[in-house]
Amino acid sequence: MFEEKGGNLVVISPPHHIREEHEMVIQMIDAGLRYYHVRKTAYTQDQTARYLMEYPDRYRRLMILHEHYQLAVRYGLAGIHITKKNKNKGYEDHFSHLHVSISTHSCEEIWNLQRPYHYAFLSPVFDSLSKKKYASAFDKEELHDFFSTYSQKIPVMALGGIHPGNIMKLKNIGFSGYAVLGAIWGNFPEQLIPGLSLEVFRKLNRMVSKP
Numbered sequence: 299m300f301e302e303k304g305g306n307l308v309v310i311s312p313p314h315h316i317r318e319e320h321e322m323v324i325q326m327i328d329a330g331l332r333y334y335h336v337r338k339t340a341y342t343q344d345q346t347a348r349y350l351m352e353y354p355d356r357y358r359r360l361m362i363l364h365e366h367y368q369l370a371v372r373y374g375l376a377g378i379h380i381t382k383k384n385k386n387k388g389y390e391d392h393f394s395h396l397h398v399s400i401s402t403h404s405c406e407e408i409w410n411l412q413r414p415y416h417y418a419f420l421s422p423v424f425d426s427l428s429k430k431k432y433a434s435a436f437d438k439e440e441l442h443d444f445f446s447t448y449s450q451k452i453p454v455m456a457l458g459g460i461h462p463g464n465i466m467k468l469k470n471i472g473f474s475g476y477a478v479l480g481a482i483w484g485n486f487p488e489q490l491i492p493g494l495s496l497e498v499f500r501k502l503n504r505m506v507s508k509p
Contacts, residue, residue, distance in 0.1 A: 306475030307503050308362075308455065310335040312483040320352050322482075326499050327357050333397075335379055335477070337364040347373070362397060370396060377416065390415075399455075404435075405444045408454060415452050419477055422458025423468065427480025434458060438471065445472025462501050469506075476506055 309331055312319065323334055334357075338346060343366040350358060350373045363370045367378045367389055377397025380389060390398050390413050397416045402408050408418055422434045423441070448454075453474030460468070461481040468476065481502065482495050 306332050306453075306455070307499075307506050308333040308335060308475065308477045309482055309499065310457075310477055310479040311337050312479070313337060313339045316483065322495055323353070324357055325496050326482075327360055329496070329500055330503055331360065331499070332475070333360055333362050333376060335362045335364060336375075337379075339365070341365065343369065350375070362399060367393060379419075380415075405441070408444075408448070408452070409450065411450065411452055417453040417455050417474060419455050419457040420473075421456075421477075423456045424459025424464055426458050427461065428483070438467065442471050448472065460502075462498065462505065465502060465505055476502070478502060 307330075309323075309326060311323075311334065323331075327334065336346070336349070338349065341349065346363075346366045347369055350361070350369060353361070355374055358374050359376055361375045362377050362379050363375055364379045364381055367384075369375070370378050370393065375396075377399070378389065378393050380398065380400040382401060385400070398413075399416050399418065400411070401419045401421070402411070403421060405420075408420060411418060420436075423436055425433045445454075454472070455475045455477050456468050456471075456473040457477040457479075459480070460476055460478050465476060478499075481498055484495075
């Protein structure tokens with residue numbers, strides 16, 4: 299399980315193919331990445347399977363799948379993530395033996411979760427870096443007040459627009475961890491500068507791991 303407060307960082311994949319992605323993921327996991335969320339929105343089941351097969355088993359064990367959930371069992375992944383379109387379809391019951399996390403977009407939605415999810419994403423806490431015009435609807439004082447009375451057992455992960463310049467603004471609000479996408483992958487260029495993206499990950503990981 300996650301630590302109760304603050305030292306957990308997960309990364310979400312870019313939505314489509316990036317040449318250096320596999321190498322980057324392996325390096326991030328070796329550097330302490332908690333989980334890697336595989337969110338390939340346009341991939342077919344066969345494409346997703348081929349993508350997963352490119353990783354050794356020990357790296358797949360830290361991956362969470364956003365689509366084609368049956369592949370999580372076939373390839374020994376950590377679990378699945380329930381997206382908006384896959385809510386209320388029984389996947390939580392079918393995959394209850396795996397890690398199951400979920401996306402949420404309001405404090406009310408967090409309060410109303412009925413299942414023991416491994417964690418819930420709450421987004422966007424800042425204006426998104428990867429989705430243009432996807433602005434945050436959260437006031438930081440409002441979030442602080444929410445967590446001061448939040449009594450559920452489900453850890454809440456901050457998502458949306460997080461980067462090294464603003465992550466510390468979330469440090470004492472009450473989140474159990476942080477999920478990042480755009481800060482690592484930028485605007486999804488065809489070819490990254492892997493060393494630069496890896497350094498961003500390492501910097502974020504150091505920042506959230508500090509007491």
